[in-house]
Amino acid sequence: MREPETVTPRSDAEIAAASTLADQAGDAAELGARLRVLREEAGLSLRELARRLDISASAVSQIERGVMRPSVNRLIAIVGELGASITDVFAGGTGAHAERSSFGSYSLLRRGEIAPVVLENGVIYRRLSGSRTSGIDHFESTFPPMTSASAGDANSFATHTGVESGVVISGELTVEVHGDTVTLRAGDSITYSSETPHRVSNRSPEPCVANWVIARAPHSDPSDPLFSESHTARS
Numbered sequence: 001m002r003e004p005e006t007v008t009p010r011s012d013a014e015i016a017a018a019s020t021l022a023d024q025a026g027d028a029a030e031l032g033a034r035l036r037v038l039r040e041e042a043g044l045s046l047r048e049l050a051r052r053l054d055i056s057a058s059a060v061s062q063i064e065r066g067v068m069r070p071s072v073n074r075l076i077a078i079v080g081e082l083g084a085s086i087t088d089v090f091a092g093g094t095g096a097h098a099e100r101s102s103f104g105s106y107s108l109l110r111r112g113e114i115a116p117v118v119l120e121n122g123v124i125y126r127r128l129s130g131s132r133t134s135g136i137d138h139f140e141s142t143f144p145p146m147t148s149a150s151a152g153d154a155n156s157f158a159t160h161t162g163v164e165s166g167v168v169i170s171g172e173l174t175v176e177v178h179g180d181t182v183t184l185r186a187g188d189s190i191t192y193s194s195e196t197p198h199r200v201s202n203r204s205p206e207p208c209v210a211n212w213v214i215a216r217a218p219h220s221d222p223s224d225p226l227f228s229e230s231h232t233a234r235s
Helices: 014-023 028-041 046-053 059-064 072-081 224-234
Strands: 124-127 138-145 161-172 171-179 182-185 189-193 198-202 209-214
Touching: 028 059, 046 059, 046 072, 138 198, 161 171, 161 182, 171 189, 171 209, 182 189
Parallel strands: none
Antiparallel strands: 124 138, 138 209, 161 189, 161 209, 171 182, 171 198
């Protein structure tokens, strides 16, 4: 008699990721509209932003109209050129839904109060900070199986200002930094200068959920190899 197949229950994170992908399938237009508003507030024309990003004006237009979703790296590049942050692209602004203490000593963001952002290849970003903090983005990323943070060309590496630190909550994540490749699993964390060429991808057959903090203007010690790495990479 044939043995019954064993079904491995999916984690809460994996179930939430699948549900979010289905629920957020139509939010590309909202994301594009928010990016367009940020561009206009920055006083940049569509063509000027395209020039700074080294992509076509048509590509920028498609992102703003919701025809095309940006990748993780592309989104970070866009908000960087606009002098904005990742938290600015979420519906509801930087803190409209956050609970605040009577004395303003904290802000509290309940899960589900602000819709996550779905990017290229189904990568999901969910804001974790209740309000915008100076120079810091705090968010959760969910990478479906076999996906990358890179735009289009999976071989491209990202560089931007600041320092980032991430911890894997579930699944497996591959991070490449300046020639080194490391695999992170649940509980593993990594920190590196964002100015060093880096690439993040999920090369496994399961979704990966990770929490990230990006500090765009860190008060760093120049003698610390972590922060001097970027200067070595550019030299």
